[in-house]
Amino acid sequence: MQQSSSDVSSKDGPTNLFNDYVGDNLGGGAGGDAHAGGDGPGGGESGGGDAGGDGSDGSGRDGAAAAALGAADAVGAAARHAAAADEPDDSPGALAAVDRYADLMAVELAVVLSGWERTAGALSTIYRLAAVGGGAAVVVGEGKRAVVVWKTWSRGRLIHLCSCGGRSGAESLGMRQWMSKSTNCLHARALRRVIASLVRRFNKPSLDVFLQRYPVLDNSATPATSKRQVFYATKTQKKRGFFAVPCSGTWSTVSVRPCVGKKSAKKGRVMRAACTHLSCNDHWLCRHAKAVNDWCEEARHAAELAGGTGSPALVQDADVLLSESMGRKRRPPPTDAARVAAQAEADARLSDESRWRNARNLLLCTGEINVCERYDILSEQAVAGGIPRPAGVLYGDTCFKCGAVYQAAAVKNTGGIFHTLRGRISVSLQQWLCACGTDDFFDGAHHGLFASTTQTVFTRTLVDVVAQIVFSGHSTLSSAPSVLCFLLETTKALPAGRNSLSRQTITAVVHRYSRTVIVPASLFRCSRCFSSPLRPYKAVVQDGQVI
């Protein structure tokens, strides 16, 4: 018997939605809902059956529960027939489940789209929903397993897809997308209802207007990228992480589970990422699982780089269990010197020639100096010799290229070190992919900062000090950082290590920084000697200088 997602949940006990009411879907063949007639183009589909699910938290719960009670015993050939015929499950229990899902999704999406802070109340005991990518998809955690549901356009039709496999459990997402047909499951139906309710909630005249206002909801508008993106969603009751991984227009959920291998069994279990995508042959080794493993490794490294010994700084749930490296115990941890050397080597590369940056004025303004001073003060607030870590993530507000505002879709987080003149700060940086296809890294121009790499941020005052040593001191870009690095290592603004590596880091930073500075053309005119446009200067002294 093919089961829907809620049917599967019912066998796992705690993973079942409304466990008291739904044992199995018996009334599934009781005819179609508004969806039975097929998905209408545009927003026409979204009007079907959203009673009780208008987005208000729990407003439809009672009605849905009563309906679920009446359908508690319905099971049999009619349900199997309905599933095989790809008809939606309209049993009272299913409708109640849809209502419940819709309620939770509405709250989650309303919070994310409005930019509010998500509270702990959003995490229920068993069912945990999290909108990822700024609302591009919603991960529904059901006990140990999770599904992800999203909406997209396909050949002019708005469809809702879910990774659960549909009512039959084996629906192909690719086929559904090609057929322009939504997944036949409770999650997709709930999302459809939620979107309709959000249109009214946000006072938009139509679904099209609503989607134009929030394009992140439309996954077809997300540019295709070869970069593997991983979004942390939520965690299980046992603190195991749930992730969502978009790939080629399809979302997959990946959960962290204990992996018992032959060699690792003696030393205990190793937490590894396991994919739930139906078409992945090996859920431990598929690309989705590998992406999550890499992400977890990166997050752990970022936390170590930031000087923290606890949880990764990139994950909002501090106690979440992430994937562990299989070979971690065999490989000795890198020493501080090796890590500093590797970071300095990476920083020294001129790898940002194709990277967008923001222009800066040649001279600091008062506001920037004040901001940098506040960063300096913050860096001094180290506890027990550690590195302070402010809350929040640094990201660019607008796209470099098209000027679009920040979209939380397709983001990638990294941990970084924030160097000030008085010390270091651990920060979380975020890069996001704009709809125009531009990777928008954090640049810091509007914050009095300069992000040299994706893991290294400097205050403008620090970089300007080096530049001024070069310019005003008639020094070189080699000697000035050398002197400054010695000074900064005494204030822990730079990590202790080989001075030459720090010097290379500073040299690379100044090199990159100088490319972003707008030098007014008027600085290159001598008001005393300039005579006329026809003959600008009557005398010129010229000479070459080897660098």
Place this chain on the structure above:
Amino acid sequence: MKNKSEPLLKTTTDLSTTRMDVEIGCSLHQAAARSAVRKRIKAALDESVRLTKEEYKALSHLSMAGILTPDDQVVGSVHSQPATVRSACGAIFFSFFKISVAVRRPADAANGGDGGSNDADVDGETLAANGAGTVERLRAAVAARRGTVVYECRAVEEAVEGSEDKTITRDRWSIVRYFLHTFLAQPLVGAFAGLDRPAIRDLTMQLILAPGAGDWLSASGALESVAVAWPFFRLVGTDDDADPLLLRAIGELFLFAEGVDTLWETRWRSLASPASLAFETAWKDTPVSKYNAWAALQPSAAVPPSLLSAGRFSAQRAVAQALETRTGHVFPDLDAVRPYVTDAKTEKVNADRATRAAAGSIALERELNRVLGADDCRHASITSDVFMPGVENFLCPCGLLVEFDFLDRAESPTHALATQVQRFPLLPNVVFFDTACQLARNAQWRLPWLLNTSSCHCFVDRLHNVGD
């Protein structure tokens, strides 16, 4: 850094050099005469300089020309004539030096060089040689009897007023030697570049027409900045008994030097390639819009995509900076008015040299020795992967950096000229450059019209002027 730096992409046009014959700009047309003058100038003052037969012959003709009285010039129609210039050169040179011819035999040297009283000794030695009876000795004896004809050039000691202080006398002769070396032994193209030409012409006319009147003294300020000319002028012309013929000769020489730039420009037009002439026609007038229209048609002149996000007030400057980074020309305040000129011929020669040099380290060293000299600076950027060729800075006399260029090869006068041609509608009056002579020569070969129009003078600064 060199290997990791971005390649510079410049929008260029070819402007090859036009070779200049040395005789075009020289007051002395005979190479032997110039050689003799140089030889005399470089030698010590109290030494007699041995000349070759050709040099002696050339100087003999020059002395004859100097003796002749030149034709009078007519007021309002003062022109420089080759014969007059030649006469002037002879008059000036032989005012300070004299030539002689003598026959010397080996016995002369043994007896102190008194050639007039040793004929008997020579005969006796010849007889002794005959006594030996060998053919070789006989031949040697015949040669000794005939003697060796020696051509010499000596200084006329009383030509320059002497002084009890030998240093002063030596300095006075140094003035004479510098003047003769510059105006007689070297091409004079560009000698008066950048100066007030009408004032110089006025001075020369007064010297030619009325050298004894003394009015030229007030006009001699035209040569105040020519450190080779005015000391000589002061040395020979301020005395009351100054030779009017010598002053007129100086005037004729200055008149020739003043007009030689125009002469070369005229000659250049008959020798230059069609591309060079077309460049002159196209870029004599230099509105910025004209260059922009030309650059827009060049495939390599497309504005590079800037990856610097800037506000509306800085957007234009950000684009300009991206262009500066790509081309290496950092001229924020000066728009380009002409294409960046390159020399395909020279680059081909350099490429061939580089190919030969790339054969190996020994070959490279040999090539550098040949091109630069064994003791010259190597410019480590030629072979180093660490050093870039560097930048070329352009400063105003105040010391403010008005522009700079990134170099993709070693600094050269070609690059220095191309940069100025690109940005200056009229070149500066004075360009201080470490190899000013090469810069001026390169400009004369390629753009004499621009150099003359701009009245541009290349000058070497004191720090680089080592050895003179």
